[in-house]
Amino acid sequence: GENVEQHPSTLSVQEGDSAVIKCTYSDSASNYFPWYKQELGKGPQLIIDIRSNVGEKKDQRIAVTLNKTAKHFSLHITETQPEDSAVYFCAASIEDDKIIFGKGTRLHILP
Amino acid sequence: DAGVTQSPTHLIKTRGQHVTLRCSPISGHKSVSWYQQVLGQGPQFIFQYYEKEERGRGNFPDRFSARQFPNYSSELNVNALLLGDSALYLCASMRTRSTDTQYFGPGTRLTVL
Numbered sequence: 001g002e003n004v005e006q007h008p009s010t011l012s013v014q015e016g017d018s019a020v021i022k023c024t025y026s027d028s029a030s031n032y033f034p035w036y037k038q039e040l041g042k043g044p045q046l047i048i049d050i051r052s053n054v055g056e057k058k059d060q061r062i063a064v065t066l067n068k069t070a071k072h073f074s075l076h077i078t079e080t081q082p083e084d085s086a087v088y089f090c091a092a093s094i095e096d097d098k099i100i101f102g103k104g105t106r107l108h109i110l111p
Numbered sequence: 112d113a114g115v116t117q118s119p120t121h122l123i124k125t126r127g128q129h130v131t132l133r134c135s136p137i138s139g140h141k142s143v144s145w146y147q148q149v150l151g152q153g154p155q156f157i158f159q160y161y162e163k164e165e166r167g168r169g170n171f172p173d174r175f176s177a178r179q180f181p182n183y184s185s186e187l188n189v190n191a192l193l194l195g196d197s198a199l200y201l202c203a204s205m206r207t208r209s210t211d212t213q214y215f216g217p218g219t220r221l222t223v224l
Contacts, residue, residue: 006153034212043115043201043215044154089153098144098167099203099213101153 002027004092006102014110019077021105023090026071030092033066033073034099038087047088048075077107085109113138115204115216123222124192132187132219136204142166143185144213145177146201154201160185161207189221197223 003026013019025033031052036044050057050064050073057064063076073092077084087106093099116135124130136143142161146154159167160179174190183204189196199220203213 004153036215041217043217046212046214049212091153098156098159098169099146099154100156103153104151 002030002092002094002100004090004100004102006090006105008105009103010106010108012108012110013080015080015082017080019075019080019084019107021075021088021090021107022072023074023092023102024070024072025092025100027092027094028068028071029094032093033064034091034093035062035064035075036089036091036101038089038104044089080109082109082111115202115214117200117202117216117219119219120217121220121222123224125224126192126194128192128223129188129190130192130221132189132200132202132221133184134187134202134204134216135184136202137214140204140206140214141183142205142207143179143183144203144205145185145187146203146215147171148199148201148218150198157187192223194223197221 006023034049037047038044048062061078066073087104089104090102091099118133144159145157148154156169158177163179177187179185199218201218202216205213
């Protein structure tokens with residue numbers, strides 16, 4: 001079955017700098033790659049997603065890239081702000097039926 | 112529009128007991144999925160229901176069961192609770208079965224003593 005590896009597990013970034021989180025997946029049939037942000041005591045919130053027919057997608061300060069050949073995908077957050085501090089999860093699925101999550105990255109934005 | 116709602120928010124049970132967790136999807140969404148999130152880990156898929164039928168099952172024992180009602184709300188049942196069942200249980204709704212985005216509820220925090 002699908003396996004998603006995510007790193008780093010913890011990331012500290014100075015406010016205003018960029019943060020990058022990287023993931024790999026194992027099942028070449030996966031075609032949908034969402035990213036979720038989870039704040040303490042809340043459920044995961046979708047922040048951006050990308051499908052396999054696209055190599056890059058951007059939404060304001062957030063961008064995601066996908067390399068299907070290498071089975072890599074990454075989240076880029078630019079101009080980080082204190083409210084970006086949270087746990088971020090990458091995930092992969094086939095036709096959205098069952099989402100397989102990575103173990104998460106705890107992002108700290110330092111003042 | 113209201114998001115995915117779950118009840119209760121918190122629950123404490125003892126080993127061997129049974130628990131029922133409830134989920135109401137976003138209005139217009141017909142698919143509900145359940146996930147278990149152990150502290151410090153990513154959510155793990157338990158079940159997906161679409162149009163009141165089970166469409167997918169993760170690697171969980173038969174003590175876990177679920178159902179979906181005509182109004183598309185759903186219940187997750189866990190029998191013979193074990194300490195290891197302590198987790199945040201998340202419900203996610205989706206408009207259809209596939210090609211759409213899953214939106215998560217706030218979860219139910221289950222503690223088994």
